[in-house]
Amino acid sequence: MATGFVLTRQQRDLDDSIELSYWLSTAEGPNRIDIHSEEAVCFVLTAEREAIQQRLSDLQGWRLRELSLCNLQQRPVSALYCRTLSLYRDVIARLGQAGLALMEEDIRPVDRYLMERFIHASALTVDRDGKQQLKAADYSPAFRILSLDIETTMRADRILSVALQGPGLELVLVNGEAPNEAWIRSCRGERELLERMIAAINAYDPDILIGWNVIGFDLRVLEARAKAQGLRLSIGREPQPILVDRAQNGRWFARIPGRVVLDGIDTLKGATWRFERYGLDFVAHELLGRGKAIDKVDDRGAEIQRLYAEDRLALARYNLEDCRLVSEIFAKAGLIEYLIERARLTGLPLDKVGGSQQAFDNLYLPALHRRGHVAPQYASGRSDLSIPGGFVMESRPGLYRHILVLDFKSLYPSIIRTFKIDPLGLSKGCAEGAVSDDLVPGFHGAIFSRSQTLLPEIIETLWHARDRAKAEGNAALSQAIKIQMNACYGVLGSRVCRFFDQRLSGSITLRGHQILNQTAERIEQHHGHRVIYGDTDSVFVWLGDDWPDRNTSLYGEQLAVELNRWWCEQLRERFDLDSALELQFEAHYSRFLMPRMRHSEKGSKKRYAGLKRTGKGGEELVFRGLESVRTDWTALARSFQRELYARIFHDRPYHPLIAETIECLRGGRSDELLVYHRRLRQPLEAYTHNQPPHVKAARLLEAERRQQRLPPAYTVGDSVQYLITVNGPEPLELLRSPIDYQHYVDKQLLPVADSILPFLGEGFEALAAPQIDLF
Template identity: 25%
Template sequence: MERLRFWLLDLNYEVRSGRPEMWLWGVTEDGPRVLLIDDRRWPRFYLLPREDADVEGLQVQVTAQGQRLKDFVAARVAERRWQGRPRRVIEVQTRAVDAAAMGRLAQAFRKIPGIETALEDDIRWSVQYLLDCQLTPSTWWACLFEPMEGLDRPAAEAGLRVGRVVAEDPALVDETLPPPDLRFVAWGMLPWQAEGIMLPERDPVVIIGLYDGQTCYVLTGEERSLLEQFLAIWSRLQPDVVFGYGVNRWDWPYLLERFHRHGLALAVGRDGSEPHPSLYGHISITGRANVDVLDFATEISEVKLETLERVARYLGLATDFEEWDDWTWAQRWKQDPAAARAWFERRLQTLWQVSQEFWHYAVELSRLTGIPLDQVGPAAAGFRVEHFLLREARRAGELAPKRREQPYVPYVGGYVLEPRLGIHENVAVLDFKSMYPTLMLLYNISPDTYVPPSEKVSADEVFQAPTTGHRFRKHPDGVYRTVLRRLLEARQAIKERRRRLPPDGPHARLLAAQEKAVKVITNAVYGYAGWPGARWYARPVAEAAADWGRWTIRQAIEWAGELGLTVIYGDTDSLFVVHEPDRIRALIDRIRSRLQMDIELERVYRRILFTEAKKRYAGLTEAGTLDIVGLEVVRGDWAPVAQEIQEAVLTAVLRDRDVDRAVGIVRSAVQDLRAGRMDWRKLVIWKTLTKRPDEYKANTPHVAAAQVLLERGHRLTAGNKVGYVVLRGTGPLYRRVAPYPFVPVDRIDVEYYVQNQVIPAAGRILNVLGVPESRLLP
């Protein structure tokens, strides 16, 4: 027996000889990879007795009935909290490791008179284990370790240390320590078919590669040999973290099918297992972290079409990589395989660069939420917040409510002041920092502090929302106040540590990733509170937070007027005012002292243009760059030609102060379109499918284009982006589209793009400045 320190990389459960085991995969301080098997715990859930029930008597009944049921192990009385109050409950231990089997067992016990409900039977055992042990992935731990002979799997990784966790739970070493020296690999593969419509049951993989930061291993040739060589290199590299781009949806499922077609096993797991689907649509590789970088790229709101090339350029990476779509890839591979191979190598190297930009953030997000590295990327914001709440609730002994999907009922959101149209000079933006989390903390807004209208309580015991009248107890602290206070304190502590370090040092970059992770979760708490699928959902919570937010921004606008500041625009948690430093400082001081809210001067625009619509404006920063919000240039459902022209128009009127030049830009573009001098790819409109094409009831252009792609052999589902071009003809628009890349260029409806793309996008800017649309047409 020895004491072992390890960094927790992955975990999964197994059932052997009827006993559930949790397998913890880690990396030790001195380098060896380790598997720690913990069979000390049983999966469990709780039965909540009625408040007047005989809890000990119910425990006896549960035990007696349980002994007749397949998966029952034991039942005992435990002290927990429910909705903020101490309660005595019955903890049921079970052999059932999946939520469905656990749910069936819980349903049988709920029928016992005196049992109010069952709780936490819908939480996966792997999550329960992490909560019970207060174990956090991507962090250093120590435990007593009893070595074993090895793993009884024929394809298990050589050199893997295997042993059992004995005695106590793993103990935290230091959550601030950086990760160990991990083995990273970026990988990708591409099949081939003449039209770029690749099907895994038909079309072979023609190129596959791995890049470890130093050597690029690129394989081509006969498919079976290529696949076997891939496994050999994988076995030699033995990666801990595997980076890909879009691999959860495409590469891993495709490669698995091709391996099976040859009677081969894609044994890439540390235990010799194959990749398999798991939570949130991700692909799990046992004992390793499969990180799909696309999951993190989709969080960049400024990048609408998340190709690897666009993400790399957004991150400012020096790369000459140009993304190819499937059709272009098919043509290039056929015409010049050597050039296509060189492009593929550049793609792997670019993927490596991009992955390193997201790596520290992924680690810190995993640490903060308690979600393993391979799952935290595809997990939606609501699930990230929920994991964090589950951990905090477990620390307090609070039982988690069940998740119940409910229909979404809209409620009044933030306050938006109508903008003053046109161009304004020298405008300052004042931003309330973490407005909604701060309001939830100040007024103790939480499901467990909510006071229903029927409940009588003294007015001095509650906070009451100004318009909705929702009431929340001032004491004790609700679950949201508890977690938000911890998050805000953590963020402040990280900021203080960053200030004492050189800004370009490795530790400062690690702290920056920590701060970003904390900020992301903090700001997502309010959205989670209004999500009907949340465990801790209560509609009055979301309504009250929005109510206090509207009251706060209106109060700030009123005080700005009293101080003589000209308010140009207001939006939810921001004010745009004419920049007068002394008056702005006075307003900030008043808000901080009277409202206990943090508001800062976020930026100053040299010039800013507001259109006729709320939440749509563009400003020229003091650094000379353009900030564009809500306009067509930053929206993903407009053709590139419209976006490029609108951005050029904004540059002309804001940076160059030249409206005539802006008009000339539009007229020239219209002439190029009509003369056929415009690259037709700039006319492709991209839209995302929000469900399967056959689930749409309305006829829309992108769905019609998707149907054509399906007929040609493509496979599409929710989340896929479909590009289309509008063709000449009669009838509704959806009957006049061709999907990218199958576009008859000589039939493109140029006038559609002039009248419905270019002129509206440019006109939104120039009409505000008094330029009629008729001036934009040559």
């Protein structure tokens, strides 16, 4: 018997059955568990049994078994078993073409095996009748992690060096002669470099490989160069080569038996870390305070070639430092800890990117089966309704003093808990013979059972677990739970969800609208304050510019307590329900701007700024949705906005700032702040009718690179750096024309200033005119 953490999972056909293989990280080392004689299974309507038998009559290796289960329409279902994966795919295709109902047919046997046994991350190996089996267990892994980075020619048609770094190992392999250092190895050509890299990885035997764009670049190039050299890139715990491929959504993935591959960019995004840019140098400076070990970061491709030709010791240091940066970013951001907690919570593999639907299935389906039901066909619920998104109140634009923000804690999960919103509950509530005392009304004809539910209980368990995690200081677990709780609504509102039914999502969002509106009415009618804005789960309360500002935070907390008490009374009287709604005092802004929409007198939405009070008399300048926090605005606009607002919020003179900013801009002293950064959302060739500035700039650079016979600089998702010149947009790497300073005055400074100056009775053009006249 051994207990371990599931690293990888594979399924394969044997002669007449399916084998499931799981690699576990255990205290004694890696352990492979093979589960034999498994079958693939899905569910079908028992009423369609004859049609299924007729459709599959010429096939062998499948069977139907009647069950004491039904779907959510209360129709009996049977299980359809297939002995091999190839047969299963054929069966699913035939039945789908015939229009016969299939339920849960997309769940892989290797995932279903764990899911139905409530194995989320850790498992205990047991021997039953001479066969290995797994059961749920609790285990805290100590992973062996290795950071990988490669350097190549500009065309990536030859590997120059490979760096490997982890506890107890720092190694750089160089293609050709290299300095005589203990951590550097010279290799006689690319083939020897690859052979020594393969040997080093397998000798170190990591559980996890990490890197920056490690799948889409490093492993992809290594695989291609290994093939060119006639080698098998066998860096897994089994002898077969690795698989690097691209999914339908365009994301690269890697399959290495027994080893998990984690890309730093995707992992940061999945853990909700947000950065202006995701280049390694930028993220390292933001998190670690240092960056790449290279002087010319913006032209690192050419610099790497120079270092390889002139200074291979510097190249090796640069290569190794990239590995160290990735390792330290993973540690600083707690990414491994986050993935462990996410896996324990949801059953998602460590390397799964996204996965909200699979996580929901792992939590919901086993419980649903034990209640005697199976999931419906994909997205077979109501889809003809008009369902609004999150609540956004019409704002009242202005420059205010003393705004309180009250925020409902996890509003949508709390609505699910309170109003019993649940796929099974909807099925039971709308069924014939449902007892009226057991029903809770939703929206668009939805009726929910208050006693036969699953999701409210799942949410409640997660809720209490998050409270414990926060109390214990377990930030990774708290974050994982928060993401999963919020994903429960997102999954139900997605057309690719098997439980999609607009009565479910509508009963959540419309109830949210009702709660926010009634909360605002209570505040205005009972407490006499004006609510100037509301957004999804928050209300913004204006206490008045003449508010005495004594114990304002305490007042905000007392206001939240009174409103929570009122909601408990309302829900008990109207629905006989216990309230899980929890309104909290979130912030006090001593100054606050709710801007107008551009070219309109109406107030904006999801855009505001304020001077927020913090503990011990401190304050913080906060921006939401404005230029200061938008990466598609220049650094000039962002810095100008922050300084301008700070002066106005503190009642300090701001006219000199405007004059100085324009003078520095026109004098060429702000050129480094004028670079735009915009991401390519699709391939360059896909931009046909509409060609925004960053696309025009990117095409100029790509044309230049084609002339030099260099590979493309951009792929989907890459950020284009460019400036606006008198001849239009030009890439930063290929700047040839004078900068169009008037563009930056009109398109960057003016919109920023005129979002706040009109509330002071002034306008940017009038204030800027004296400066303009000087030039």
